[in-house]
Amino acid sequence: MYFSVRVLRRRKVRVFIAEARRRVFAILSKLPAICSCCIWRIQVATAMVESAAESEYGSPVAQPIDTLADLAGQKLLKSPVREFLEGSVPLPLNIEAKRPxxxxxxxxxxxxQEDKWVQGRKGMEGYVLxxxxxxxxxxxxxxxxxxxxxxxxxxxxxxxxxxxxxxxxxxxxxxxxxxxxxxxxxxxxxxxxxxxxxxxxxxxxxxxxxxxxxxxxxxxxxxxxxxxxxxxxxxxxxxxxxxxxxxxxxxxxxxxxxxxxxxxxxxxxxxxxxxxxxxxxxxxxxxxxxxxxxxxxxxxxxxxxxxxxxxxxxxxxxxxxxxxxxxxxxxxxxxxxxxxxxxxxxxxxxxxxxxxxxxxxxxxxWPIARCSPIALPFFTDFNRGCGTRVAVEGKEVSTQPWFNLSCQNLQPILKVIALSESPLEVSMSHEAAYSGGSCIKLTGSDDSQGLVLLYECNVPVKTREIHTSYCVHVDDQLHICIALIIHRESSRIVVLLVEEGSQVQVPSTLKNCVVQQATRKADLETLNSESNKWIVRKHVLELGICALSQIYAVTYSHELDVKKLISLVEDNTLTTRTLITDSVAGSKDPEILHGMLGHLRISTEREHDRELPNIVFEGCEPQWTQKSEAWKSVSLTLRWGLVQMHSSPGNCQWVQYHVYISKDGESRGCSVSRGDPEFLGVSVVKAFSVQDLLISSSCTMLNFHVQAHCTCGLPGALTAPCIVSNSNSNPSSHLDSDISGPVLNKHAV
The missing domain is CATH 3.20.20.80 (Glycosidases)
Incomplete structure (x- = not known):
């Protein structure tokens, strides 16, 4: 066992900052009058000092540069935490239009503020766009x-x-x-x-x-x-x-x-x-x-x-x-x-x-600035970058509220187009999630029927097949399906993606509508388990060369009137709403019906091999601190590389990593076995910083796992563990072949 001088310094700095801030504002409160601008500047200065202290002595945080000397010295570009400060998503090529x-x-x-925590933070409070x-x-x-x-x-x-x-x-x-x-x-x-x-x-x-x-x-x-x-x-x-x-x-x-x-x-x-x-x-x-x-x-x-x-x-x-x-x-x-x-x-x-x-x-x-998505594959779980839980393919891996803007996925427009006599409203909900922390919630009545415009897009499709999937909640009272607006040659086609066995019929007079049933039923065993409340519907479309222009969610309470639906698509100037009120959203009125949409995936390829990618850990330098007789803490930075960078010949790249931990030899507090890894957090770079993670003193070994997620929203295999030992004063890190999957976490960091 050894004590980290760096960790002790970090703790002293935090204590100093907290005490200094307390004394400054105690003095300010006793002054008869003070300019509000001065108070604001003191608050900003305090936040900057805290940010700098955290960056130098603790978790990586985004921070400004305050002097020309630091700018000239390339302080941040030479920082040991630079990899955490970089944007990981490239900007797509923009075609500039002559418009406002x-x-x-x-x-x-x-x-x-809350956005400075580059790996996210506990609590879902924070500004989101x-x-x-x-x-x-x-x-x-x-x-x-x-x-x-x-x-x-x-x-x-x-x-x-x-x-x-x-x-x-x-x-x-x-x-x-x-x-x-x-x-x-x-x-x-x-x-x-x-x-x-x-x-x-x-x-x-x-x-x-x-x-x-x-x-x-x-x-x-x-x-x-x-x-x-x-x-x-x-x-x-x-x-x-x-x-x-x-x-x-x-x-x-x-x-x-x-x-x-x-x-x-x-x-x-x-x-x-x-x-x-x-x-x-x-x-x-x-x-x-x-x-x-x-x-x-x-x-x-x-x-x-x-x-x-x-x-x-x-x-x-x-x-x-x-x-x-x-x-x-x-x-x-x-x-x-x-x-x-x-x-x-x-x-x-x-x-x-x-x-x-x-x-x-x-x-x-003001005109809409751009169309999204612009290419396939396309995936969204409607994640806004915050939530009350973390889910992976319908299974909750954490019940801790969180905030992390890097996790935000492509946001839908959420424009409701409904028949005037059929009330229908939409909101983003955190009460359930198939992936990430959000889902779309539709609210209506016993006679509701309408559309929700999710995306205006212009996606060329040059392959023979399109593979799609989306999920709805098992407790839905409103029916939900997806409608794709396809342009092929000089015609416009509405493709309805419905559940297997659906009785939706297209009148013979409608030549521009196609109904495609799901290819298979959901796994009933998974569906009925307490950890998964979502039904996934998958479709394979053979459309040939075409262009995808709009994506809608279609909802109805009983039977879908396809003729009325097509009229809504043709004339979207009918009743439109983009927001649900608090009173309706939380209503227990039996006449109010709800439905949830958990994710949407559109790709030109089948799902990738789940055993990919091959992740190799590059080691870490753990630093242990004895907190008390019963508890100690560890700080380290995990780094890894990918032997196989992509999952298929296509464009589905690995872009996000979920980090888990299990603990061996722990007998106090909340015991977690090797077979029960708990969720630590998400990284969008191939590294993850762990700071002051509290561990029972009886714990002798930590097992870190990483699970890669691709742009298609599909997770890869959970890695073999990177093992960090505390059995002596020289902690080690090596690989082990015993692999296990993630479960519900009650102690997310």
Whole structure:
């Protein structure tokens, strides 16, 4: 047994921070009056110190860079935890369209809140965005010098085809001092610009918002233009689809003078950047003036809208659509600053309802940004990046609430199209999950029939077969099936994917509808077990060369009227709703019926061999700490490699890893045998950090297992264990061939 000096230092730092914060706020509470801005800055500074301490001494966390020296020294690129800070999902190639763009600038309590925990955290509290289909550019913002997007936001954005930008900001007196150092010479400004580009490229995000919000010396202005120009050039060289966007604050004379539009005083910065993000206090005519000033680049002007409503046009809040309508009429783009206002201000009656209400007003006046999915294979479990449990193919492996944005899957549009006499509403539910932590819940009545638009897409299919699967809950009272809208040559076909033995009939007069029954029944033994409440339906379609354009969930209470269904598809201007109310969602009224949709998979290939991939552990360096006579803790980083990187000749890659643990020789507390591994967490890189994991002192050996999951949503085999021994002062790690599967976990880390 040995004590880790590193762990002891980490514990001392945490105790110091907690005590320092307690004393600071105790002093503040006794002061007669203090500026709210000062309190906010103290809170941000405290959070930054905590984040830095955790990163250096504990679990890997996302964090900003606060000095030019750290930027020049490539602090994060040389960090031993760099692999955890990188975005793991590449950005698909975007085909830029000549249309208004919507930029979302995420500013929530100074940044780096629940989203800083790169492996996720306990508890499902935290801001989540699920209206990605309306977003063209996402910016992660804080008031630190260099704000680097946490990998959860990079991964979530990229899964939806949205580029994610960081922020470079200088402010007030300190900012002026930083600018003098930054712009001291042509060499220094180009060096720092290159470092920013390397940082974005190395950590997997897509550019920068540059916000110089302080006066700049006149003599330094040429070098400020050079800095911006060089940053843009470096970014485009490293990432051709990247963006460098300039914020409207400093004029071409170096004055801090917000223009609120594009004009002669800031045109020179617009010329050497990819866009202008204007200040928020513009008036109605400035949108059109900006479009005229930009010429052919009119959609590269983003009219700023502060959702908090601080002197912003339209008033912000639920009236942000007023500003967006003016921007669109003026033929420019728009930038929404701090849409987490809905979450931060606790808008009633709940976050989901308020968020959906807020974004529905945006959707009513702004075009959908992109189609998703764009290619096969396609899988979604509708995971928003948080949940009250973790499930794998219908079996719960953890009952601990969690938050991890990297786990967010492609989010559905959830537009309800129903017959006016048939009430039907939709919500995202955490009360059950087939995979991840969420499912779609449909609520209706005894006569409900309608559609829920899940995805607008444009997926070319060039193979002979399409393989699909989806699942519904065993306790469903509403029937649910899937409808695919297929374009083949000059015809449009509705393909209904129904259960085996379904009596759904297509009238002979309808030539554009096909009913496909499931290929096999669900396994009744699995279906009736307490651990699995889902029925999986699988279909094989032989459609030939075609294109998939829309995906719907179809629901009905008794018999499906196919003729009425087709009329809904043809005319989706009928009654539409996108949100269920709390009263209906939780209703016990026997006349209220429910149905759940757990996942959806569409692929051109059959399911892969579940014995893949072959994972090889690369060892770890465990550090043990004796907590008491009865308990000790261990900290380590597991790393592994894949001998076989893919499951098939297709595009289904291994992208997510579930980590489990079992303990040998443990007799105190909650005993877990080798055959009963418990869920530890999820990683999207080939490494997993374990910090201060509490273990009974009688435990002599830990067995870590990893289970890879592919882009098709299918899990591979659970690995043989990586064994970490505590039988002497030199813990070891080796492989063992005894393999076992995951079960319900009550103690997730």
């Amino acid at each position: 763009q919507l930029l979302v600038c995420h500013d929530y309590k100074g940044g780096y 699920w209206h990605w289909h309306l977003v063209d550019v996402f910016v992660y913002f804080s008031h630190s010098l260099v704000t680097i997007p946490p990998p959860g936001w990079i991964n979530a954005g990229h899964k939806h085809g949205v580029p994610v930008l960081g922020t470079f900001i200088t402010e007030w007196a300190r900012g002026a001092s930083v600018c003098r150092e930054l712009l001291a010479s042509a060499e220094t400004c180009c060096m720092y610009a290159s470092q920013l580009a390397d940082l974005a490229y190395g950590l997997g995000f897509d550019g920068w918002l540059v916000n110089i919000e302080n006066k700049v010396d006149t003599k330094d202005l040429p070098r400020l233009h050079l800095f911006l120009q060089h940053l843009r050039q470096c970014m485009h060289t490293l990432k051709p689809n990247s963006d460098v966007i300039w914020y409207d604050a400093v004029t071409d004379e170096g004055d801090l003078d917000w223009q609120n539009c594009l004009n002669e005083k800031n045109r020179s910065f617009f010329a050497v950047s990819d866009g202008l993000f204007t200040n928020y206090t513009w008036s109605e005519g400035m949108a059109k003036l900006s479009a005229n000033a930009a010429g052919e680049r009119n959609f590269e002007v983003y009219m700023g809208v502060d959702v908090f409503g601080r002197n912003t046009f339209g008033g912000g809040g639920f009236d942000c659509d007023k500003a967006l309508k003016v921007a669109r009429e003026g033929e420019v783009s728009a930038a929404l600053f701090a849409p987490a206002w809905v979450y931060e201000t606790n808008q009633p009656p709940s976050f989901e309802i308020a968020q959906s209400r807020w974004w529905s007003r945006i959707e009513d006046c």
